Amino acid sequence: MDRTSNFMPTPDQSVLDVQPLRTLAPMFPAPLGVNTFNLTNTTPPLVFVTSAGQFPGGFGAPGHPAFRSFAAAFGAQDAYGGQPASSRGQDAGGGQATAFADKYAANGATNPGATADCPIDATPISAYRSTPPTIIPLDDDDDDNEHLAGNQTSASGRKIKRPSHLSGYKMSGGFGSDDSNVVKAKRHRSSYRKAGADNEFTLVPLSSSNPREVVEEVLMTFEALRRRYLQVDQAQESSKRPDLKVGAMMMARNLRANIGKRIGVVPGIEIGDIFYFRMELCIIGLHSPTMAGIDYMTHTFGDKDDDSVAICIVAAGVYENEDDATDTLVYSGSGGSSKNNEEMHDQKLERGNLALQTSLLRKNVIRVVRGFKDPGCLGGKVYMYDGLYKIHESWKERTKTGIQCFKYKLLREPGQPEGMSIWKMSQKWVENPATRGRVLHPDLSSGAENLPVCLVNDINSEKGPGLFTYITQVKYPKPLSSMKPLQGCSCLNACLPTDTDCGCAKFNGANLPYSSTGLLVCRKNRLYECGESCQCSVNCRNRVTQKGVRVHFEIFRTGNRGWGLRSWDPIRAGSFICEYVGEVIDDGKSNLDDGEDDYLFQTVCPGEKTLKWNCGPELMGEQSMNNSDDTFEPLPIKISAKRKGNISRFMNHSCSPNAFWQPVQFDHGDDGHPHIMFFALKHIPPMTELTYDYGEIGTDSGGIGSPGAKSCLCGSSNCRGYFC
DNA sequence: GCCGCATCAGCTGA
DNA sequence: CTCAGCTGATGCGG
Numbered sequence: 195m196d197r198t199s200n201f202m203p204t205p206d207q208s209v210l211d212v213q214p215l216r217t218l219a220p221m222f223p224a225p226l227g228v229n230t231f232n233l234t235n236t237t238p239p240l241v242f243v244t245s246a247g248q249f250p251g252g253f254g255a256p257g258h259p260a261f262r263s264f265a266a267a268f269g270a271q272d273a274y275g276g277q278p279a280s281s282r283g284q285d286a287g288g289g290q291a292t293a294f295a296d297k298y299a300a301n302g303a304t305n306p307g308a309t310a311d312c313p314i315d316a317t318p319i320s321a322y323r324s325t326p327p328t329i330i331p332l333d334d335d336d337d338d339n340e341h342l343a344g345n346q347t348s349a350s351g352r353k354i355k356r357p358s359h360l361s362g363y364k365m366s367g368g369f370g371s372d373d374s375n376v377v378k379a380k381r382h383r384s385s386y387r388k389a390g391a392d393n394e395f396t397l398v399p400l401s402s403s404n405p406r407e408v409v410e411e412v413l414m415t416f417e418a419l420r421r422r423y424l425q426v427d428q429a430q431e432s433s434k435r436p437d438l439k440v441g442a443m444m445m446a447r448n449l450r451a452n453i454g455k456r457i458g459v460v461p462g463i464e465i466g467d468i469f470y471f472r473m474e475l476c477i478i479g480l481h482s483p484t485m486a487g488i489d490y491m492t493h494t495f496g497d498k499d500d501d502s503v504a505i506c507i508v509a510a511g512v513y514e515n516e517d518d519a520t521d522t523l524v525y526s527g528s529g530g531s532s533k534n535n536e537e538m539h540d541q542k543l544e545r546g547n548l549a550l551q552t553s554l555l556r557k558n559v560i561r562v563v564r565g566f567k568d569p570g571c572l573g574g575k576v577y578m579y580d581g582l583y584k585i586h587e588s589w590k591e592r593t594k595t596g597i598q599c600f601k602y603k604l605l606r607e608p609g610q611p612e613g614m615s616i617w618k619m620s621q622k623w624v625e626n627p628a629t630r631g632r633v634l635h636p637d638l639s640s641g642a643e644n645l646p647v648c649l650v651n652d653i654n655s656e657k658g659p660g661l662f663t664y665i666t667q668v669k670y671p672k673p674l675s676s677m678k679p680l681q682g683c684s685c686l687n688a689c690l691p692t693d694t695d696c697g698c699a700k701f702n703g704a705n706l707p708y709s710s711t712g713l714l715v716c717r718k719n720r721l722y723e724c725g726e727s728c729q730c731s732v733n734c735r736n737r738v739t740q741k742g743v744r745v746h747f748e749i750f751r752t753g754n755r756g757w758g759l760r761s762w763d764p765i766r767a768g769s770f771i772c773e774y775v776g777e778v779i780d781d782g783k784s785n786l787d788d789g790e791d792d793y794l795f796q797t798v799c800p801g802e803k804t805l806k807w808n809c810g811p812e813l814m815g816e817q818s819m820n821n822s823d824d825t826f827e828p829l830p831i832k833i834s835a836k837r838k839g840n841i842s843r844f845m846n847h848s849c850s851p852n853a854f855w856q857p858v859q860f861d862h863g864d865d866g867h868p869h870i871m872f873f874a875l876k877h878i879p880p881m882t883e884l885t886y887d888y889g890e891i892g893t894d895s896g897g898i899g900s901p902g903a904k905s906c907l908c909g910s911s912n913c914r915g916y917f918c
Numbered sequence: 919g920c921c922g923c924a925t926c927a928g929c930t931g932a
Numbered sequence: 933c934t935c936a937g938c939t940g941a942t943g944c945g946g
Contacts, residue, residue: 434927434928434941435927435928435929435939435940435941437939437940438927439928441929441930442928442929442930445929445930471939471940472938472939472940473929473939476929476930482930482931483929483930483932483936483937484928484929484930484931484937485929485930485936485937485939486930486931486936486937486938487937487938488938490932507938508938509938510938510939511938512938525938528937528938529937531937531938545932545936546937565938572920573921573940573941574940575939
């Protein structure tokens, strides 16, 4: 962590020859019509792009003003690589984009961008040129369409409607009986367009919104609701696919991004993004079928030449593709597999298979999502968006089971940021750390952590961070034994969500705070894990952070922010990352040199997004379990990792962070000095720098205030400009 | 304890 | 309306 240096993306980071950094999300302004769903009166609105809001219905004609405005919004990146959009005039971008739109208006031919000259680490996928999105026009011009289209084009005349009620998320009859809810949701969906009057989702033109944020918002909402459903369902012993339930709910409410199929790039989705459910791909508009591997659509080529072409495939490795290459893919057609004792049959050239065949002729780009085994979760699966491919050949093949099967060979379009190759590379390092080059030290923790902490420098000749002592446990000024003990539970073996008598569950507001796989359900002002005074065993699910780190970390040299922290493993949203370890500074002692300690942790109020992370109860219309969770409550604790610390001292600040801190207690009852534990705010792909929000100046900064302020140029659209 | 396999309840879009 | 489909959770046997 180097708090004195600022982060500003520079276009010249090509020195990063080996590891493209997936650092902060490139942001660019996009004046969009957006839907806002207001959760509570005190919560800032969540923002979602509506179907027609982002892509007005029926604008198909080239040169249409709406098209032009779309292209201006999304095409403007083309000439500028990953530079922050704010650093250039929007007019220039618009002009460029208009030309781009006209160029592709003639036909639907695709054109992979020539962005290879851009620094690969800073090139957002949105900078990669593609076909303008093709929208299936809505079949009728109902109220909503006009509504939304109007919002899209008028920048000033947009009106903000308050939601009339919050019952949208509230599921009637608890969470046990699901069928009624689903049916209800479907009914809502089918009547959605007509029922413009009573929609809870209002149209708010937030100029600060951009596709990336919309996508993240949608995903965060999905995860929040899914985990909350899981929590509630498990307590009622009726756990059945919360992913599908929440997906259906969000689809019905139009709480989704990028509605409408398209060829090529999907705004707000970047190469390397990872997902844990097929439903996630669905609600962000990347791949619409919930199970099928081939997504396809009818596209008009030339003037009136309609064809059904493939637009996205999920290669989950189900059909025996042992291909290690990172830029080619042999995909098997669908069908033929047996189910319900039916015998296997040859695949037919229909539906998805036919669309793939047509795509071979039409040469359109196809998005590829790759599925992997999740190294962090047994039996789990991760999906990674790997960018645009084209089909180069196809053939028929007889499989081991004796049926005819279609095969399609896809090649990755050149000039795109790295996707799966990063995954393969980092997984290789996990298996054999010796294959990681540029290593300065194989394990900074010298065996103290569960897994080695690698120190690397791909950038320059610096040999490492300044001297400090690596410790894995917080140093309190007084011995633990002298601190107030924590009351435990009397559960036998392990605490279970169905056990309403578990004392620890009660401490946490009636529910166990973690899912069965150890994911935090939602942020709380305080979290109590089971500890020594509990009867339960170490296998209890309410013991997560005390078991230490679970992913392979590396400390790496950043371009301009000193040293940083990242992981070789993917990190799922809600996962425990690490503890802020250091020396706890006694409250009594005044520390005049606080401002000079770049490694001082204080509970400064983080951004609203972090603070309200996945407040599942509120999302579902429930009252918060604990009123104090609604407000930020600074703690007296101060931890200095200047002389002694662990990996977390290297975590840099970002105004768009991917991690947050959470007070956790398990070994003592001193509420003023909890452990500070970091959790993943969202899914974090391998090799992405881990960052958290250092906090806002002026809001409960514990007396430290502005003297310690450092200016921040993190480049995110919501950058506050400084941090402390 | 770990794997592969079978089973089953699901949901969307064609 | 029906149904396919590179799901995801669970349970069993090797």
